[in-house]
Amino acid sequence: MPLLVVGSVALDSVETPTDRRDNVLGGSAVFFSYAASYFTTVRLVGVVGEDWPDAHTQLLRQRSIDTEGLQVVPGKKTFRWRGKYLPNMNDRETLEVHLNVFGEFQPKLPDSYRACRYLFLANGSPRLQMSVLDQVPVPRLAVADTMDLWIREEREDLMRLLRRIDGLVLNDSEARLLTDEENLVRAGHLVRGMGPKFVVIKKGEHGAMFFSEHETYVLPAYPTEYVVDPTGAGDSFAGGMMGYLAARDDFSPKTLKESMAYGILVASFTVEDFSLNRLQRMERSDIDIRMEEYQRMLSF
Numbered sequence: 001m002p003l004l005v006v007g008s009v010a011l012d013s014v015e016t017p018t019d020r021r022d023n024v025l026g027g028s029a030v031f032f033s034y035a036a037s038y039f040t041t042v043r044l045v046g047v048v049g050e051d052w053p054d055a056h057t058q059l060l061r062q063r064s065i066d067t068e069g070l071q072v073v074p075g076k077k078t079f080r081w082r083g084k085y086l087p088n089m090n091d092r093e094t095l096e097v098h099l100n101v102f103g104e105f106q107p108k109l110p111d112s113y114r115a116c117r118y119l120f121l122a123n124g125s126p127r128l129q130m131s132v133l134d135q136v137p138v139p140r141l142a143v144a145d146t147m148d149l150w151i152r153e154e155r156e157d158l159m160r161l162l163r164r165i166d167g168l169v170l171n172d173s174e175a176r177l178l179t180d181e182e183n184l185v186r187a188g189h190l191v192r193g194m195g196p197k198f199v200v201i202k203k204g205e206h207g208a209m210f211f212s213e214h215e216t217y218v219l220p221a222y223p224t225e226y227v228v229d230p231t232g233a234g235d236s237f238a239g240g241m242m243g244y245l246a247a248r249d250d251f252s253p254k255t256l257k258e259s260m261a262y263g264i265l266v267a268s269f270t271v272e273d274f275s276l277n278r279l280q281r282m283e284r285s286d287i288d289i290r291m292e293e294y295q296r297m298l299s300f
């Protein structure tokens with residue numbers, strides 16, 4: 001089943017304790033699409049300015065990502081984000097965000113996109129996420145991501161969105177901010193009480209937690225030695241997870257758990273280099289090999 005994603009398409013500048021990159025390909029929808037493309041057909045909705053190198057679009061097309069929904073606005077600038085990682089490589093500081101053309105984005109979905117049944121509303125303003133939801137008449141599964149900026153500044157819209165989606169993916173600090181609850185198990189259930197049928201809390205190097213009415217569990221991260229740049233790990237996690245669900249066209253509890261594992265494994269590749277560099281060198285068979293190791297690691 002094709003999978004529709006809307007979110008940021010960005011030029012990122014990233015500083016780690018030992019290295020840095022400026023104006024590299026990034027954005028929530030970009031990491032998501034690339035990760036999901038290993039599992040299913042992806043239709044991307046986003047916006048860029050005239051500073052956007054066409055080579056980036058070509059890179060996405062090489063993985064058969066449909067970019068008909070990627071608008072290029074002349075005379076405007078692409079969304080830019082600059083972040084800096086602390087020595088633990090898990091916590092980061094946002095140094096600059098320039099929404100630019102993404103701030104005024106009012107997407108109009110191409111007709112071919114409206115029939116999509118699997119929908120991911122990647123990190124972006126809740127108003128933008130809802131405007132896409134409004135244009136997809138009967139999604140089978142609608143899942144969203146969010147972040148501290150929107151929790152702080154657009155909480156009412158976010159609460160409205162939460163009542164309309166099936167799943168929410170967010171990280172541990174965002175779950176605490178949204179619920180004002182330090183205990184993540186309680187926070188997960190509180191977020192579920194805000195509307196979504198399931199909630200996933202990402203915990204960086206500590207894996208991810210899943211909450212539904214009947215199940216609560218945690219899966220560990222794949223232990224990788226080479227953490228070069230964690231940017232996009234959360235979006236790649238969601239891409240692997242949603243890509244697998246859309247490919248299976250099923251979201252039973254068993255498939256959801258498998259999809260969490262695929263998300264974790266794709267993210268473990270993303271962090272091994274800057275931008276999409278590691279994923280560009282990754283084959284589907286690499287994910288499968290890691291899955292075998294991961295399953296061996298978890299059975300005792």
Ligand code: AMP
Pocket residue numbers: 007008010011012026027028080081097123124125147149230231232233234235236
């Ligand atoms: P992640 O590391 O998975 O949380 O995602 C990092 C990506 O999110 C970067 O490539 C940024 O371009 C993008 N990003 C950062 N801030 C925002 C924001 N306010 N809205 C949408 N995307 C963002």
